[in-house]
Amino acid sequence: MNKSLLAEFTVRSGNEEHVARLVQDYAARVREEPGNLAFEVYTKESNPLAYWIFEVYTSEAAFQDHLAAPYSPPFNTALQPLIREKESLLTFLSPLG
Template sequence: MKKTLLAEFTVLPGSEERVAELVRDYAVRVREEPGNVVFEVYTKELDHLAYWIFEVYADEAAFQAHLAAPYGPPFNATLQPLIQEKESLLTFLSPLG
């Protein structure tokens, strides 16, 4: 079964350009993962500091491989001081049957 989630965070004012650069670079790497199906980055139309990242992985194993990727921890460590939250809020989603 596919693993689907929404990651959310809010950029600190003044960090917009750096976060956009970080997320764009990270997205390229995640999309190259063999188990990644979707990695789409959005900002709220009326609040470009609010990021929503919609992620779909082929299955739980693909998601675990994503978490184990060596570029994930450096990305998160660099992102953390640039966002309001301690870390991205993850919401796991299930399809409506």
């Protein structure tokens, strides 16, 4: 069964361009992971500082591989001081039906 989630965070004002570059670079790497099916980055139209990232992996194991990728911890470390939350808020999703 696929592993789907929504990651959310809010950029601290003044860091918009830096975060956009970080996320775009990270997204390109994640999309190359063999177990990744989707890594779609969105900002809210009403608040472009609010990011929503929709992620889908082929399995729980693929998601764990994603977390263990050598570029994931440095990305999260670089992102943390640039966002309002302590870390990205993760909401795990289940398909309906």
